Amino acid sequence: MSAPIPEIKKDDLVGLVKSLFQEGRVAHFLAYQKGTVKFKTTPLIAHKEEDLQGLVVDDFFHSNLALYLKEIKGRVGILTKGCDSRSLVSLIKEGQVKREDLYIVGIPCPGQIDPKRVAAAASCAIEELEEINRRGQEIVIRVSGQEKTLPKIQALMEKCLACHYPQPLIFDALLSGDYVAPVSPITRFPDDLRPKPIAEKWAFWSGQFERCIRCYACRNVCPACFCPRCLVEENMPQWVSPLPSKGDNFVFHLMRLMHVAGTCVSCGECERVCPMEIPLMKLNEKMAEDLRELFDFVAGVDLDKALPFRTYRQEDPDDFIK
Amino acid sequence: MGAKRETKEKEKKWEPKILAFLCRWCSYAGADLTGSSRTSYPPNVRILRVPCSGRVNPLFILKTLRSGMDGVLVSGCHPGDCHYTAGNYNARRKFAILARLLEYVGIDPRRVQFSWVSASEGDKFAKVVSKVVADVQALGPNELFRLPQGGQTAKGAASAHE
Amino acid sequence: MYLKITPKKLIQWLDGLKAQAEVLTPAKVDGVWTYTLSDLQTLPQHYFNSRISPKSLFFPSLQALLGWRSSDSSLQLSSTPPPDGQRAILGLRPCDARALRILEPVFLKDYQDVFYSQNLLRTLLLGQACQAQCEGSFCEEMGIDPQDSADVDLFFREIPGRYLVKVVTEKGKNLAGAGDLFEESSEKEWNAGQREIRGRRDKPLFDLERVKAGAGERFPDEDFWRRVSDKCINCGVCTYLCPTCHCFDLCDLQMPGQGVRFRCFDSCAFPGFTKMAVHNPREEKWRRYRQRVNHKFNFFYQNFQTVACVGCGRCVIHCPVNLDLREVLLAIAR
Numbered sequence: 059m060s061a062p063i064p065e066i067k068k069d070d071l072v073g074l075v076k077s078l079f080q081e082g083r084v085a086h087f088l089a090y091q092k093g094t095v096k097f098k099t100t101p102l103i104a105h106k107e108e109d110l111q112g113l114v115v116d117d118f119f120h121s122n123l124a125l126y127l128k129e130i131k132g133r134v135g136i137l138t139k140g141c142d143s144r145s146l147v148s149l150i151k152e153g154q155v156k157r158e159d160l161y162i163v164g165i166p167c168p169g170q171i172d173p174k175r176v177a178a179a180a181s182c183a184i185e186e187l188e189e190i191n192r193r194g195q196e197i198v199i200r201v202s203g204q205e206k207t208l209p210k211i212q213a214l215m216e217k218c219l220a221c222h223y224p225q226p227l228i229f230d231a232l233l234s235g236d237y238v239a240p241v242s243p244i245t246r247f248p249d250d251l252r253p254k255p256i257a258e259k260w261a262f263w264s265g266q267f268e269r270c271i272r273c274y275a276c277r278n279v280c281p282a283c284f285c286p287r288c289l290v291e292e293n294m295p296q297w298v299s300p301l302p303s304k305g306d307n308f309v310f311h312l313m314r315l316m317h318v319a320g321t322c323v324s325c326g327e328c329e330r331v332c333p334m335e336i337p338l339m340k341l342n343e344k345m346a347e348d349l350r351e352l353f354d355f356v357a358g359v360d361l362d363k364a365l366p367f368r369t370y371r372q373e374d375p376d377d378f379i380k
Numbered sequence: 381m382g383a384k385r386e387t388k389e390k391e392k393k394w395e396p397k398i399l400a401f402l403c404r405w406c407s408y409a410g411a412d413l414t415g416s417s418r419t420s421y422p423p424n425v426r427i428l429r430v431p432c433s434g435r436v437n438p439l440f441i442l443k444t445l446r447s448g449m450d451g452v453l454v455s456g457c458h459p460g461d462c463h464y465t466a467g468n469y470n471a472r473r474k475f476a477i478l479a480r481l482l483e484y485v486g487i488d489p490r491r492v493q494f495s496w497v498s499a500s501e502g503d504k505f506a507k508v509v510s511k512v513v514a515d516v517q518a519l520g521p522n523e524l525f526r527l528p529q530g531g532q533t534a535k536g537a538a539s540a541h542e
Numbered sequence: 543m544y545l546k547i548t549p550k551k552l553i554q555w556l557d558g559l560k561a562q563a564e565v566l567t568p569a570k571v572d573g574v575w576t577y578t579l580s581d582l583q584t585l586p587q588h589y590f591n592s593r594i595s596p597k598s599l600f601f602p603s604l605q606a607l608l609g610w611r612s613s614d615s616s617l618q619l620s621s622t623p624p625p626d627g628q629r630a631i632l633g634l635r636p637c638d639a640r641a642l643r644i645l646e647p648v649f650l651k652d653y654q655d656v657f658y659s660q661n662l663l664r665t666l667l668l669g670q671a672c673q674a675q676c677e678g679s680f681c682e683e684m685g686i687d688p689q690d691s692a693d694v695d696l697f698f699r700e701i702p703g704r705y706l707v708k709v710v711t712e713k714g715k716n717l718a719g720a721g722d723l724f725e726e727s728s729e730k731e732w733n734a735g736q737r738e739i740r741g742r743r744d745k746p747l748f749d750l751e752r753v754k755a756g757a758g759e760r761f762p763d764e765d766f767w768r769r770v771s772d773k774c775i776n777c778g779v780c781t782y783l784c785p786t787c788h789c790f791d792l793c794d795l796q797m798p799g800q801g802v803r804f805r806c807f808d809s810c811a812f813p814g815f816t817k818m819a820v821h822n823p824r825e826e827k828w829r830r831y832r833q834r835v836n837h838k839f840n841f842f843y844q845n846f847q848t849v850a851c852v853g854c855g856r857c858v859i860h861c862p863v864n865l866d867l868r869e870v871l872l873a874i875a876r
Contacts (some may be wrong), residue, residue: 093864095678100864101773121863125775129827167820183588185674185741216763252484260486260524269572271594271782271807279862289439291814297439301793301806302603305525307443312481316438319477330860335573341484348480353473370469370561374831376459378479378507379472380495447797 065234066163068115074163074231075135082136084161088123089113097173097190101126115233117171117192120215122325124281127155135161139170139201139218143226144323144358145281151358152321154284157228164226165233169210169218171197179212217326217339227359249340254370268308269334272300276328277314277346282321289313289341320349320366323358396450396516398425400509401440403433403468406457406498413502421506422513425453432456434467438478443493448526451491451516455508456495468496487524490515543709544732545724552705555723556632563577563628564664566599568592577631590676591854595785596638600661601645603782603807607792611800615847624656630666637681637852639669639693641785647846654858666717669694674740678858680868683746685848686852689736698733747868752875754849757840759806760874769871770870771831778809780857780867789815806872810834822840835870 066074071089074227078084090099099118103126104110123136124145133156142162145226149155171192177184182201190213197228198212211219216217224231251262274290277283288308290298298313299306315322322342329339347353352375355366402408408429414421426449430436433456444452454475462468475494483489493515495508559565567654569580574593606622649658672688681688691697695714699706706727709715718724724756760766781787791808794801809815810833816824822829842850858866 094866094869095859095864098864100866103772126773134436149427185590185677256483256486256488258486259484263485265572269574273778273782273809274812275777275779275862278775284653287814291812294499296793297443299793300791300808301795302806304445308485308525309439309446309464312485313439314444316478327862331777331779331860333574333783333860341481344484345477348477366469367473370466370473372459374459374469374472375476376472378476378489378494380493380511 060326063229064231066231067234070119071115071137071163071233072110072113075104075110076107076114078135078161079104081198083133084131085133086136087137087212088126088130089137090115090119090121090123092116097171097187103130117168117190118173119165119167119271120327120330122279122281122327124149125279125327127281133159133161136164137163137165138226138229139165139167140221140223140226141167141323141325143228144223145325146358147227147361148321148323148358149284150361151282152284157361161231162226162229163231163233164229166226167218167221167224168192169214169221169224171213172215175216176208176213179208180206197246209219215326217324217329223359228361249343251340252344261325263308264304266336267311268304270302270307270311270336271334272302272307272310273333275331275333279327279331280322281325282318282323283314289317311338315345320355320357321346322346393523396424396513396521397448398451398453398509398512398516399444399449400425400427400453400455401430401433401436402427402497403435403456403463404429404431405463406461407433407455407495407505409499410455410497410501410505413500414505417502419502419506419507421493424513424516425509431463432464432467433471434464434469436471436474438474441478445487445491445522446525448522450519450522451493451512453493453495453508453512455495455497455505458498461498488519490519491522543715544727545707545709545718546727546728546731547705547707547724549704551723555721559630559666559717560723563630565630567632576603577633586670589633590672590674591635591638591783591856593856593860594783595641595854595856597641597645597785599629599631599665600642600658601649601788602657603659605805607803607805609800609802613799618643618800624660626660626664628666630665630668632668632670634667634669634694635672635854635856636669636686636688636691637684638785639667639691640686641852641854642667643693644786644846644848644850644852645788647848666696666713667694669697671697672739673697673700673737675742676855676859677741678866679855679866680747680853681855682853683748683750684849684851684853685750689737701735701737706732708732727867748872748875750849753839753871754843756874756876757836760850761766761832761836761840766873767828770873771865774811774827774831774865775863776811776813776827776830777862777876778807778811779860779862780805781809781811781834783856783860785852785854785856790800810837811826835867835874839871839874 060320075087089102091102092114093100097118101121102113119139122142122145124142127134127149150157171190173184173187176190176199177187180199180201182235186201187199192199193212197208197210199208251259290300298309324342326339329337332338334369349366353366402411411427433454436454441452456468456471459468479489482492493512497505497508556565562580565579567580568575568586568589569578571578577592577596577599608619608621611618643656649655669691689699692710695711696718697708697710707724709718789808789810790805793804793806795804811830816822824833838850858868
């Protein structure tokens with residue numbers, strides 16, 4: 059790389075994107091705009107300069123915009139947090155998108171704010187929260203007219219607490235400012251389920267999968283789920299029944315997990331969008347840890363490292379096989 | 381399978397039903413050798429021949445459990461001996477992840493087992509099958525997420541629609 | 543007819559009710575408000591609405607319809623018996639109650655769906671007035687009064703120290719009469735029990751009449767529908783949480799010698815919804831979204847003289863990408 063990576067101030071972002079459109083460098087740009095629901099942003103999909111009105115840069119960038127690369131092809135610009143950039147790396151490795159077609163504006167991510175956790179930390183209902191703002195390492199909120207301060211660690215999305223990749227891994231330009239190292243020393247998502255006996259694990263997941271309504275929000279929001287025709291849509295033969303019964307839900311979720319293994323980067327979107335609040339990240343994190351431990355593989359980090367099921371080693375773990 | 385045979389089976393004491401996916405070049409031939417050597421092994425196993433252990437999709441294993449079988453065995457060539465060069469290496473990786481995942485959601489690893497059995501290992505096949513059957517016998521019938529079975533009216537099925 | 547009751551006597555009345563019926567109330571199950579059997583002895587507090595609409599109690603997401611057994615010589619069919627047992631639902635909101643009526647032409651008109659009709663017959667609907675506007679909701683624009691309902695058996699308004707009750711149906715009247723726990727009240731007292739809805743918008747977002755006309759007018763405008771549906775990800779959350787959505791799929795579970803036919807929810811948002819062997823008329827996302835909006839605000843109205851939306855706001859809050867139906871309706875109404 060000969061030219062230095064441009065550093066863009068927040069306020070200059072729109073100007074940069076406009077010039078990208080004008081130069082023909084991108085035909086579409088994926089960013090965020092203010093949501094219609096408190097403390098939410100919504101994806102901004104711009105197909106021309108005029109569509110950029112409303113672009114914001116704030117602390118509620120929950121969506122992983124890489125998901126739209128499943129649908130929008132060609133030269134696409136995208137605003138990308140650290141976790142999302144791993145999705146981009148994964149998609150490039152899977153041959154779903156070409157690096158040269160992308161113009162990536164990286165956001166060094168200080169962590170995204172979760173209004174539910176803020177409400178819990180402030181002991182109020184989420185409806186009573188009037189304002190949430192970041193001030194350095196603290197979060198300042200207003201509840202029923204009163205100002206309160208919270209340490210960042212209580213306000214961020216849980217997945218951000220264990221983040222090891224706040225800085226985007228690939229980018230063409232970088233938003234200046236705010237890159238801060240992970241806030242807590244925990245090395246993985248805390249999971250109290252793992253040491254429990256097997257019958258308890260079954261009881262736990264049974265209870266969760268009984269509640270799944272098979273809305274497929276998890277699958278559709280996932281950048282790793284890019285199959286044009288999903289397994290569950292096959293009905294000759296019917297591999298996975300569409301019925302939302304516990305057993306079929308188990309098969310759906312376990313198969314989805316096996317299918318995204320190696321491409322899932324634990325961006326957490328599936329858990330965020332699940333209307334039944336099923337803790338899907340527990341499964342993803344377990345899978346990611348197993349891949350790391352067994353095959354020394356971390357998804358979405360190394361463009362050159364082979365995907366785990368496309369390669370093998372002679373010394374691969376064998377002890378579970380008789 | 382007719383309903384008549386189904387009822388007769390129900391009347392006997394419960395016996396585990398195991399589905400074994402055997403690779404055509406090694407394990408299936410090995411099982412064949414077990415038979416031709418007149419070595420006994422438990423009759424609880426149903427064999428499904430696949431070209432290679434790498435052909436076994438994790439979905440097959442899940443569907444087997446869903447259909448009500450009590451256990452699954454997948455067996456292939458020893459690493460290095462795969463007829464298709466690397467099929468069993470791929471299988472090894474898939475199954476390593478799947479086995480851990482099944483354990484994490486609460487499915488006992490003794491229900492889904494894996495082995496390498498070569499075409500000359502007739503004795504080993506018998507031993508492997510005996511172990512799997514004994515393990516599954518100890519675990520009891522698969523009530524995990526099987527389809528509603530036997531003698532169900534529509535109402536019964538609705539209430540047990542697991 | 544108007545009644546009132548103290549919280550203490552309400553507990554007694556609910557206990558009496560529990561002796562003869564399953565009483566379902568909203569409670570948090572695994573972090574999600576759900577209608578369930580609970581120990582609740584009062585109307586739910588700090589409660590906006592359930593995650594999944596109570597429509598699921600009448601038109602469940604998984605319903606066995608019939609079963610069959612086959613032997614060598616014969617095939618026996620058996621229908622699922624209709625649901626039975628008395629139930630009461632406490633804490634029903636006016637929007638969800640209206641939705642149950644909106645579904646009547648679907649399930650009870652030309653063909654009587656035995657499950658929906660039996661579920662309606664065996665359930666006492668106890669409505670509850672809203673005290674705050676749900677985020678994302680637009681019930682008033684849809685013609686629904688958050689503090690009143692004619693779609694339930696008894697409707698409760700909470701005021702300090704007591705509950706005011708409006709008797710809507712004979713069934714409600716008879717059950718309220720049991721045990722002499724309710725006192726007589728008046729229309730005057732009932733009207734005085736109206737409160738300021740917390741967080742209520744001061745003016746309507748759009749004019750429903752313009753939406754109804756506009757949806758059809760805009761039908762051929764491909765650019766418009768592409769633009770408004772651009773960020774949709776084709777999941778089914780909006781349809782599955784919606785109190786008025788009613789599309790379903792049939793699926794057979796086949797086992798050796800027997801099987802069961804089930805009905806389950808389906809979604810017009812799914813790409814395969816209209817897929818046939820040769821052709822998919824709604825292959826593109828914008829067509830599916832156009833259909834969804836027109837079905838609810840245009841075609842359903844033309845066929846059944848009611849719009850198939852109650853403005854509960856669930857689709858707005860839970861859309862993974864915040865595709866806001868209110869914005870779309872506003873754009874249509876312009």
